[in-house]
Structure formats: structure tokens, C-alpha cells
Amino acid sequence: MSLRRFILKRLLSIVPILFGVSVITFALVHLTPGDPISQMTATNPHMTAADEAQMRARYGLDGPVWEQYLTWMGNVLTGDFGEVISSGQDVSSVIIARLPETIALGLFGWVFGLVIAIPTGIYAAINKDQIADTVSRFVALSGISIPNFWLGLMLILIGALWLEIWTVLPPSRLPLYHPQMLFYLILPGITIGTAAAASIMRVMRTSMAEELNKEYVTAARAKGLPERQVILKHVLRNSLISVVTLAATLTASIVAGSVVVEVVFNWPGLGREFIEAINQREINLIMAITLFTGVFIVLANLLADILYAVLDPRIRYE
């Protein structure tokens, strides 16, 4: 199968997957007792049963669940994700407003992970089974084991409350593109990137150590290449294959991590919005964010597979 057909087939398979995701989410959310409208009815004595019915009709929340689902699906196919019931905002405009915040955070964490992990991984592999390697392995294991929310709290505790380098939250929230925001991205960025960094470091070390044992390395050394060139030109290229693939897969864990980390740092991104949506049972918002991340995850996994196939010509796609 050609690469093009492989990609096409995988892209097509996204459709039923997203359909399934939407059905599962819709069903679960609708099993949940209570929604913003019943909350309004409960808190507002002026709302009559007729008002409630009228509101339900307006938001498509009357009728059997399958009918509601079909209405919702029809709207989504025309690009209409509905409204946030409690505020009346468009769901798509909320997502567009929040998305850059999450992307900035995730990107920072991801770059942080790669920048820390790749050199450390190389260093550990070259000095395999020496002290530096043992220490870095221990650090990597800690990085994987540390709960990200606790890491975030500890960074606030150390960086903001004890050392007072940062204020806990940006003084008055600056726009995201303000250069000073880069400074305030550091703590949440580290928090979100640590687990990724630790995973990449371990894979980098393992695959590099494996490559170093291969015969072409001996050959390169035997013909008198300087060690630096052997490592950077030959070994690194081959061992990066699994790292690149992993880095693509890790975007999923970064997306999931953003939910918790944004709550820790009060970061106004999609993740925090999702938690609020869950707490207030904002069905349209929950649906939209879940679908959105679903698309993202599926595409990231596809990208990982494609990268793997492109980088290693021995891989066959089925």
C-alpha cells in the first residue's frame, strides 16, 4: 500500500471514530441529572414551568435523547456548535478565544520537554551505567512519577511564595502575545512539560544506547571518524526515529495534562473551560471540547504513524 493510500484510509477512519466519540459523550452527559436550565429554574422563583419548557425548546433540550442528538449533529455538520446556555455566548467563539492560551502553554511545555530531554538522553547514553546515567535515570523516573498538579503547586510554593521570583498569577492578566507573558509561562510550561521530558529522555537514552552497539558505529569509528561526528551524524539520526514518534504521541498527554495544569495556575485555556463546563453541565461546550480534543488526538496518532513510516523506510504500512 502506498503511503498516500495509507493516510487516506486512516483519515477516512476518523469519521466513524468521531461519530462514536460524540455518541458516547452525548449519552453520558445526558444521563447526568441537572443542566443549566434546571439550575436556573431552581434559583429563580419567577421562572414558571412554561418558561422552562420554552427555554428547553429553544436550546433543543426537549424531546427524547436520540432526537436531541440528531438535532445537535445536524447543527454541527453545518458548523453550528450551539450556545453556552448560562452566558449565551457562541461555543465556537469561546473555543477560538481559549484555544491560543492552551496552544501557547502546550507548545511551551513540549519545546521545554524536547530541549531538556534530547541532550540529557544523549549524554546518558554515551555515559551508560556511569554516575551521570544513573542520576539522569532517577530524575527521569521521578519526572514520570510526579503528579503534574502537585508539581505545579510545588513550583508555586517555591518560585512564587518562597523565592518570590514570580507572582502567583500575572499581576493583571496581560494579553497572551505580550512579551512578559513568556515569563509567566515558565512555571505552568515546566509543569506540563516535565512528564513529556522524562518520557523522551528515557526513550532517547534507550534507543541511542541500542544504536551505539551496532556494527556501523564500529565501522565509523574504525575508519577514524571523530567520536563527535559518529554520534551527531550517524547515531543520533537513527535513534531520533523513536523519539520523533513518541513526541507526536505525547501531544495527547500534553492535551490531557493541560486540563489539570490550567486549573492549578488559573490559566484561561480550554482545559479550565472544560472543567467549568463539566461543573455547570454545559452540554454544548462539553461536546465541542471533547470532539475537538478527539480530532486532535487522532491526528496526532496518525502523524506519529506517518513520521515513523517516513523516517524508517523498513516500516511497511498495512
Place this chain on the structure above:
Amino acid sequence: MSNEQHTERGRIRVTGFDPEQVRQRDSLSDWTEESGGETEGRFERAWKRFKRNRTALIGLFVVAVLTLLAVFARPITMMGMTVQPFSLAPYDPTTIMYMSPESSAGTYDSPTLSHPMGTDGDGRDLFSRVLYGGRYSISIGFIVVGLSATFGLVYGAISGYYGGWTDEILMRIVDTVYAFPGLILALIIVATLGGGYWQLVAAFAIPGWITYARLIRGEVLTIKENEYVMAAKALGARDRSVIFKHIVPNAMPPLIVYGTLNIGTVVIGVAALGFLGLGMPPGTAEWGTMLDQTRETLIQGPGGAIPWWATVFPGGAIFLFVMAMNMIGDGVNDAFDAQETGIEGQGGG
């Protein structure tokens, strides 16, 4: 032809065959019946290697200690009977110190001799709460992994063994659940079912079996091509016994490795939901829920002393347990030498 050798076997007369010669000829391989008895199984060998791994043993020790501390933190009564009478924790995890007459402790007291980890924002003894809190996280971790591994094992084995349409349909379901990133599905489930112990188990077991199913299916696909599987089928073994007696035991190592590492991931996930206020009811001595209560104070800055102990100790307990669990997992991985299923690609909640 009287000197021709022959053997009598029942009513069949075999000519030209001398059993003596067969017994005396050189064997084709080194195999003897005795050496067959001495060969270690895969699991025995793995266990021997595991026992030599110091890091893994430290991990095992820490997990055992934390588990025992949680079990013996407060007495356990079941149906009116005291099953476990010991009480290592000095106070009940819900006792508010300043309400009781014999204590002078208030809210957010720093660690002292009588309260080694200080008190929390409601004036409860943190040391007792941290010890007790292990009950939730640790037991949920083991139950979830047990449930999802069992279900995923059966599911993946069926999918891989039968192939074809069965496989196609079963795997599409897996792909769908796989499209929910980590915590998202757990969050939605908890939002639907509400918080609580068994709700948390469901929230992590429902998305959790997917990886086991994928792992086992992949293993089964390679294993079922082996000759011994064909031999078992040729001998007339039923599908069920081929799958569970011949294929599954050989597919176990990566499952065990992943399962060990998965316990840590689940524990972090449970704590994360607690931290988001969606796990156990507020006030429960669960590690994540405890962190949720102190976050606000930390963010706002309490004016005066920072109650670092309320953040450091409960989170440190999660970290310690997960770290120890991952050390065991790494050790199991090395012992089985199953490098394809490492810890990579998960972690961090």
C-alpha cells in the same frame, strides 16, 4: 529368512526394525528427559532476575510499607465486626482538632511533635489524614488495574484470535475510546455518575481496559502463528482452551509490565480528579482531595506563614507511592526483558 530381525507388537509383526539400535544411537540434540525437568519457566527466570534488582526491591518495600500503613491507620469494621483493631494514626482523619477539648491545635498549625505534619485548613491532623488517605488511592489503583486487565485480556485475545470481522468491529470500538485523551473520559464519567469510591473505579476502568486489549491483541496475532498452536488445534482442542491455555500464558509478560506501571498512572489520575474537586466528597482524607483544599490558600497567599506542609505531605505521599510503583514496573520490565512495553508515553496524569 530366519535371521531377519523382527518385533512383535500385538498382532502386527514389524520386520527390519531393531529397537535396541534406536536406543543406542546418538541423540539428535542435547535434550534429555532430565534436562527438560531442569529448565526454568519464563516466570521463574523473571522472578530470579527481579530479586537481584535492588531498585525494584526498594520500590516493592516502599509500596508494601505504604499499603500496610494505610491498612493499619485506623481500625476497620465490617458488618459490626472489628476486622482490624490497630490504629497507627493518632487521630481520626475527620476529627477537627480545635473542636476537641484535649487539643490546643488550630487551623494550619505548622508541624509539631503532637502533629508531625501539622494541621490542615480545617484544623485536622494531617499525619493521620495522609496515612489514612492511602486507602483510597492504593485500593482504587489495584482494583482498576485488576478489572481493566481482566476485561482487556479477554477482549484482546478474542479479537486477535478470531480476526476478520470480529476483530474489525472490536477494534473500531477500541479506537473510539482511544480517541478520548487520558483524563477527559474519566472526567465525563465522574460528572455523570457523581463522585465516590466505586464511581472513581468505573471512571478509570472504563477507559482503562483499552490499552490491555490492544497489547494482548498484538501479542496474540504473533503467537497464534506458532506451531504449537496449530498442534493444539490439530489435536482437537477447543478455541477456548487454545486461547486461554496456550496463547494467553505466552502473552502475559507485556501485560504484567504494563499493569504494574498502570497502577501508578491510575493513582495519579484518582488524585487528579480529587484535586479538581470531582473525586471523593470534599473533606475526605483522599490525597488529591486534600490538595484541592489547600490550593486556594496557596494561590491567594494566606498573609503571614505559608502552610507548605498542607501541600508538601499529601502530594509527597502520592509521589512516593507512584515512584515506588514505577520502580517495580521498571524492574518487572527488565526481568521479562519486554522492552516494547515500557513506561514511555504515559505518566503525569
